[in-house]
Amino acid sequence: MxxxxxxxxxxxxxxxxxxxxxxxxxxxxxxxxxxxxxxxxxxxxxxxxxxxxxxxxxxxxxxxxxxxxxxxxxxxxxxxxxxxxxxxxxxxxxxxxxxxxxxxxxxxxxxxxxxxxxxxxxxxxxxxxxxxxxxxxxxxxxxxxxxxxxxxxxxxxxxxxxxxxxxxxxxxxxxxxxxxxxxATAEDTPRTRPRSPWRDRTYLAYVGTETVLFLDDTYFKVGLPLWIAHTPGVPHGLAPLLLVLNSVLVVAFQVPLSRFGATTDASRRLLLPLSAVFAAGGLAMTLSATGDPLRATCLLTVAAALFTLAEMLHATISWELSVALAPDDAQGAYLGVHGLAQAAQRSLGPLAVTAALALGPLGWTALGTTIALTCGIQHRLIRDRLRPAPLSVPTATVSEH
The missing domain is CATH 1.20.1250.20 (MFS general substrate transporter like domains)
Incomplete structure (x- = not known):
């Protein structure tokens, strides 16, 4: 496979x-x-x-x-x-x-x-x-x-x-x-029915914040190529090259960075530096509208690196917290609902990114700030639900590209 x-x-x-x-x-x-x-x-x-x-x-x-x-x-x-x-x-x-x-x-x-x-x-x-x-x-x-x-x-x-x-x-x-x-074969008592994630308001709210944090995916697939296409002097071939940079960085650093979220408490704390990285990435995109092709290319490369770092940190956080917030007897159902966050952002994300593009350079700062604030919201939202120890082996953390 x-x-x-x-x-x-x-x-x-x-x-x-x-x-x-x-x-x-x-x-x-x-x-x-x-x-x-x-x-x-x-x-x-x-x-x-x-x-x-x-x-x-x-x-x-x-x-x-x-x-x-x-x-x-x-x-x-x-x-x-x-x-x-x-x-x-x-x-x-x-x-x-x-x-x-x-x-x-x-x-x-x-x-x-x-x-x-x-x-x-x-x-x-x-x-x-x-x-x-x-x-x-x-x-x-x-x-x-x-x-x-x-x-x-x-x-x-x-x-x-x-x-x-x-x-x-x-x-x-x-x-x-x-x-x-x-x-199903081993089921003994029908009254021990697992909890439904659709009735868990806290988990559903958590999935809602995850939809926003997964916007790094739309940034690379829609926002960055469109911004490059409409930035005078920047070569169109830069878009696939920055996707390559994204992939290379993830291959090199995803597993080492996952150690910073080795426990559920560490993963929650990691939301705060994650918010700063998202904000910095939005600011770098804004500054790329300089009119100078070389400077714009450099700043777009910095922005891509920052959003890649955000992707890896969020991957670490998301894998751990999505499991830690789920009850032991319904992890499959809960993780299935969590998976909808990334699918939902693929629908809503392009609208958010194109809206940021329509606002001009400052739209990227606004987008980065919005995602950063969502990190803070999630940090507070899950505070009372976290378990004292992670439910998954924390040696590596993975999320979908």
Missing amino acids: LAVTFLDRIGSGLWASVSVLYFTYVSHLSAAQVGALAAIAGAAGIAGAPLGGRIADRLPLTHVLVGLQLLRALASFALLTTDHYGLLVAYSALGALGDRAASILTKLYATRVAGADRVRYQAINRTASNAGWALGGLAAAAALTLGTTTAYRWLLSGDALSFVLVALLTLTCAEPPSPSRVA
Whole structure:
């Protein structure tokens, strides 16, 4: 499954780093249309996690994953066939649905096969994922030096073909045992029903704050490329290169940084420096609007590094707290709800980022400050719910890119 993740991320790196530029220069969409398209696709993706999980409870997990990868390939190939805005939105939404479902089920597969070593396995999986992103981003940057429509189309084709290869590789993976069926067989007393996360107001509020903190994902996929596209003198090839920088930094420092959140109390305390990093990243984006291409390029690189640091710190915090705040008998259900935070930000995030862009340079300072304040809100919100010790092995901490 690590090879599956690696190939999947190569394809995604080819497309994610240039998708905004593709829709802008090949499909000739405006910034508002690109933002709306990303938001609608993100909204469709929200349904992917619960829908994919429900199907996986009834069918073999590997078979469901193969179907989802083929769905993603079909959606990507379909984008090549039209410049009609409505169809581009529909195909993007279909791809997002398959993407979010496949992401959740890949984690489910890892959880089932790794057992007690799931955290370390996820760390290795995270390394493979970001290495794939880096290779895909480098290939995209090289292709963009051509600056032709054909180059953009080849990158999208490469993304689609990667999903076909991933589907074939998944067919070779063994089907993992389903712990839910084992639990159902061992159930003794029906009155010991696990708590529902949908009735836990504190946890739902926590997931709401997580939706805001996951905005670093939209920053790299939508905000940064759009800002580069509309900043005079800055080369368009900088966008995929900064995605490569993001991936390289995560591969190098995700595991070492996770030690700073080795306990639940440490993870909560880490929210305060995280808020400062988010604020500094927004300020660096504002300062990049200098009119000088070289200075703008340097400041955009600093901003990308700061948002990458924020991503890694939040990964450490999020993995630990999402488990620590969940009751022992319902961790699966709670983590499933937590997973919706990232899907939700993929819908709402593009709107927030494009709104910041529309406000001009100061919009980035406002966005960074908003995320920083949300860190403070989460820090106080979870204070009375934290447990004295972490529930997961704290040697490595992982979040999805």
